[in-house]
Amino acid sequence: MTQAHRLDCEAAAADCRFIVQSEDESEAVELAKNHMRDIHGKDYTDDELRSEYLQTV
Numbered sequence: 001m002t003q004a005h006r007l008d009c010e011a012a013a014a015d016c017r018f019i020v021q022s023e024d025e026s027e028a029v030e031l032a033k034n035h036m037r038d039i040h041g042k043d044y045t046d047d048e049l050r051s052e053y054l055q056t057v
């Protein structure tokens with residue numbers, strides 16, 4: 001069974017429908033971090049994204 005790492009931006013920004021999904025956790029974190037910075041102007045650390053937003057599906 002393959003697990004994917006998923007970040008639903010709606011949990012962080014109510015009006016954003018951006019979703020990151022990747023089987024590679026570091027890639028998911030990287031994409032999420034870029035999105036948060038570029039679109040929302042927020043800097044999250046890898047740990048914050050992993051512990052607070054990233055889900056395994």
Ligand SMILES: [Zn+2]
Nearest residue numbers: 009013016018
């Ligand atoms: Zn977003």
